[in-house]
Amino acid sequence: MKLEAFPLEFQGAMPILRKLQDAGYEAYYVGGSVRDILLNKPIHDVDIATSAFPAEVKELFPRTIDVGIDHGTVMVITKETTYEVTTFRTESTYQDYRRPDHVEFVRSLKEDLKRRDFTINALAVGIDGTVIDLFDGLADLRNKILRAVGNPYERFHEDALRMMRALRFVSHLGFTLEPDTFEAIQEYHSLLAKISVERINVEFVKLMMGSFREAGLHSFVESDCYIYCPGLRNYREGLLNFAKLRGPAIPTERQAWTLLMTLLDFDSAAIRHFMKEWKCSNQLIKEVIQMVPALQFRLENDWDNWTLYQLGRELALSVEYLLQYFEQKPNLEKVRLLYQFLPIYSLKDLAVKGNEVMENFDYPRGPWISTTLNRLEQAVVAGKLENNKRALLNFAEDFLKKEMP
Ligand code: ATP
Ligand code: MG
Numbered sequence: 001m002k003l004e005a006f007p008l009e010f011q012g013a014m015p016i017l018r019k020l021q022d023a024g025y026e027a028y029y030v031g032g033s034v035r036d037i038l039l040n041k042p043i044h045d046v047d048i049a050t051s052a053f054p055a056e057v058k059e060l061f062p063r064t065i066d067v068g069i070d071h072g073t074v075m076v077i078t079k080e081t082t083y084e085v086t087t088f089r090t091e092s093t094y095q096d097y098r099r100p101d102h103v104e105f106v107r108s109l110k111e112d113l114k115r116r117d118f119t120i121n122a123l124a125v126g127i128d129g130t131v132i133d134l135f136d137g138l139a140d141l142r143n144k145i146l147r148a149v150g151n152p153y154e155r156f157h158e159d160a161l162r163m164m165r166a167l168r169f170v171s172h173l174g175f176t177l178e179p180d181t182f183e184a185i186q187e188y189h190s191l192l193a194k195i196s197v198e199r200i201n202v203e204f205v206k207l208m209m210g211s212f213r214e215a216g217l218h219s220f221v222e223s224d225c226y227i228y229c230p231g232l233r234n235y236r237e238g239l240l241n242f243a244k245l246r247g248p249a250i251p252t253e254r255q256a257w258t259l260l261m262t263l264l265d266f267d268s269a270a271i272r273h274f275m276k277e278w279k280c281s282n283q284l285i286k287e288v289i290q291m292v293p294a295l296q297f298r299l300e301n302d303w304d305n306w307t308l309y310q311l312g313r314e315l316a317l318s319v320e321y322l323l324q325y326f327e328q329k330p331n332l333e334k335v336r337l338l339y340q341f342l343p344i345y346s347l348k349d350l351a352v353k354g355n356e357v358m359e360n361f362d363y364p365r366g367p368w369i370s371t372t373l374n375r376l377e378q379a380v381v382a383g384k385l386e387n388n389k390r391a392l393l394n395f396a397e398d399f400l401k402k403e404m405p
Helices: 008-022 032-038 054-060 109-114 137-143 152-158 161-173 179-194 197-209 213-222 236-244 253-263 268-277 282-300 305-311 313-326 332-340 354-360 368-381 389-403
Strands: 027-030 047-050 064-068 073-077 082-087 089-092 102-105
Touching: 008 027, 008 032, 008 047, 008 054, 008 082, 027 032, 027 109, 032 137, 054 064, 054 073, 054 082, 064 082, 089 109, 152 161, 152 179, 161 179, 161 197, 161 213, 179 213, 197 213, 197 253, 213 236, 236 253, 253 268, 253 282, 253 313, 268 282, 282 305, 282 313, 305 313, 305 332, 305 368, 313 332, 354 368, 354 389, 368 389
Parallel strands: 047 082
Antiparallel strands: 027 047, 064 073, 073 082, 089 102
């Protein structure tokens, strides 16, 4: 089979492949971009594989960076962009179910394709457009089947992360797991315990965000892989409820975690603990801890100024979008308008500052200052108080008369 037309991304990389070939080496487009082109999907990164060893690649191109030299990857810098060029390699003697003990550079494309995870990821394309298909990946692409290259038991035993990759490909592509491949995942699911949480996290997030989320999550549950992921062991039902949600692919990571936490019915403390176990960033945890209660609120109420103000524009829009997963219709434009017409956007916009409050009233420095500011902030945001100095100080005076002995 030959590619009819080269996508722009491949055309951009063409001079690199040509230069390698002119120097007597083999060079191919490989990996996810080949798969995605054949599926007519947009591609993100173009991977190039070559028979040239890393030192030979570096000799050919004036500007390179060693990004993963031990694994044979050299980044070639062109005027427009950068490309990862990786030497054909085999990976041998996996002793800990996760990383190869060492990689060996080889001159054979076949050896390189053999170590790849799934047949649909083991295709190569030459500069003339010829698709090299040594493991029947094209037939599997056509039939929408995800099949391990070689013996699935051996392949998952070598690197258990491949099981999570399989499930996320199900979720993204809507492919069916070939029966032996699925059985091997079921059999070896517990090996996931050997994989670093960071690597599982990447795949799990992609799994949650796929267009075929339901199928992906089902396979995740039915293969028992969830049991060996942080904090999920007791949440089979919750995961199946998550799988049942109707609606398009979840656009962002924070929305994915927010939906998961909502379906598992976690409170803030539980969310923090769970997401820490998943090694999520503090920023992400903070956002999800704000979004989950906001979503619960929004499912039962219209927005009010204070909730919108506290959440901020982006998170509020993010929450509003999630209504559709609960059979309610999001109105993003309305949220934009409501937000736009908030009287202030942060404490900085308040027409008096803390020191002014302090100077205007004759009390010793203390927590009353921030309590007062907070009251002013709430009253202004709610539209009950005008944001000008005189109105604010009058309000503060009344408030303090009542509050301070
Ligand atoms: P994506 O579209 O998400 O980038 P991808 O298939 O390109 O998917 P990458 O992680 O970018 O995934 O890997 C590029 C290629 O490297 C894969 O297509 C596959 O051929 C190979 N590969 C990646 N991870 C593994 C693994 N754990 N075991 C074997 N081969 C792998
Ligand atoms: Mg990729």
